[in-house]
Amino acid sequence: MKWLSLAVALITPSQAALRFGCSTLSIQRLDPLVEPGRIPSAHVHQIVGGNAFNATMAGDIGEQGSCTTCTFSEDFSNYWTAVMFFKHQNGSYKRVPIMQNTALPNGISGGMTIYYTQQDFNSNGNQKITSFKPGFRMTVGSPTTNTLDGAKGHAGLRFVCLENKGTRFPELPDFPTKPCKGGIMTVHHFPSCWDGKNLDSPDHQSHMYNTAKEAFSPAGPCPASHPVRMPQLAYETLWDTTQFNSLWPKDGSNPFVLSFGDNKGYGTHADYVFGWKGDSLQRAMDSSCMFTACENGKPLKSQAVAQMNKCAVKNSVIEDLDGWLPQLPGMRME
Numbered sequence: 001m002k003w004l005s006l007a008v009a010l011i012t013p014s015q016a017a018l019r020f021g022c023s024t025l026s027i028q029r030l031d032p033l034v035e036p037g038r039i040p041s042a043h044v045h046q047i048v049g050g051n052a053f054n055a056t057m058a059g060d061i062g063e064q065g066s067c068t069t070c071t072f073s074e075d076f077s078n079y080w081t082a083v084m085f086f087k088h089q090n091g092s093y094k095r096v097p098i099m100q101n102t103a104l105p106n107g108i109s110g111g112m113t114i115y116y117t118q119q120d121f122n123s124n125g126n127q128k129i130t131s132f133k134p135g136f137r138m139t140v141g142s143p144t145t146n147t148l149d150g151a152k153g154h155a156g157l158r159f160v161c162l163e164n165k166g167t168r169f170p171e172l173p174d175f176p177t178k179p180c181k182g183g184i185m186t187v188h189h190f191p192s193c194w195d196g197k198n199l200d201s202p203d204h205q206s207h208m209y210n211t212a213k214e215a216f217s218p219a220g221p222c223p224a225s226h227p228v229r230m231p232q233l234a235y236e237t238l239w240d241t242t243q244f245n246s247l248w249p250k251d252g253s254n255p256f257v258l259s260f261g262d263n264k265g266y267g268t269h270a271d272y273v274f275g276w277k278g279d280s281l282q283r284a285m286d287s288s289c290m291f292t293a294c295e296n297g298k299p300l301k302s303q304a305v306a307q308m309n310k311c312a313v314k315n316s317v318i319e320d321l322d323g324w325l326p327q328l329p330g331m332r333m334e
């Protein structure tokens with residue numbers, strides 16, 4: 001009897017897939033992962049998740065937050081990416097607003113859509129998916145990537161020229177080269193194979209190994225150096241570029257630029273600090289719930305949009321990010 005149930009446990013496929021919205025927590029120049037303690041950091045980020053976010057973050061974030069901008073109210077993780085700006089032909093910059101994704105409850109203020117999936121979109125490949133641990137953090141991509149080949153090599157870091165909010169293909173390694181009717185989506189897939197030892201590494205990447213392929217297509221197996229399969233984490237951010245489409249430069253060049261001065265998009269990157277409370281993420285990954293069916297305690301506690309939008313952090317960096325700006329915040333004038 002014992003043997004039978006063990007065998008059943010081993011072969012039972014877990015198919016959990018989380019997809020949820022997080023409204024904007026903060027837009028400011030902070031980067032507790034790459035530049036801890038530096039106020040302000042080098043470039044502007046947009047951050048979602050728990051309110052333990054600040055310039056220096058250490059320890060178990062899941063025990064430090066008191067609110068989160070995410071649907072799942074036990075998720076105090078922080079998720080962030082570089083902000084997009086529009087560069088006017090007269091040299092001024094304007095921040096591109098973030099819009100809500102499709103298939104989420106109405107009224108979410110900006111933010112991102114977060115995915116935690118199995119090895120493949122709906123299969124764990126008959127292996128256990130191990131949750132990230134308290135203190136875990138990682139980045140993906142690099143602001144110093146400055147070639148198209150470099151960008152192509154970052155499978156999973158892509159741009160989508162939106163016809164509407166449901167457009168998902170084609171995925172581009174760099175900025176679209178024409179106005180996009182429905183805005184621009186940036187997509188960030190993180191690596192999901194862990195070395196099993198380190199919660200972080202000096203470059204914030206080498207403790208992880210990426211087997212993700214394009215879009216959400218099936219990933220390859222984890223290598224011996226990084227044998228532990230963790231959830232496949234991915235972000236989608238939708239930028240409402242449409243108000244700038246009529247201002248597209250006459251020479252056809254792309255007017256959009258990431259907050260670190262990259263108008264090709266090769267250096268697109270994203271950051272993650274794990275902060276799920278207790279074993280909540282592990283319980284979710286061990287279940288077979290999908291998307292909204294994981295809410296209301298089945299198995300994850302969840303909250304309404306109004307509560308998500310109410311969570312915020314006080315800015316530690318006070319500067320104008322929303323007017324027409326003479327330069328990108330933190331970037332020297334050329």
Ligand SMILES: *[C@@H]1O[C@H](CO)[C@@H](O)[C@H](O)[C@H]1NC(C)=O
Nearest residue numbers: 052054055056057058064316
């Ligand atoms: C950041 O949070 C930590 C607790 O994690 C706290 O000790 C520290 O004072 C905070 N720093 C700032 C600048 O708010």
Ligand SMILES: *[C@@H]1O[C@H](CO)[C@@H](O)[C@H](O)[C@H]1NC(C)=O
Nearest residue numbers: 088089090091092093324326
């Ligand atoms: C550039 O154009 C915008 C929009 O018309 C305007 O608000 C801004 O002041 C202009 N900047 C300069 C330097 O002329």
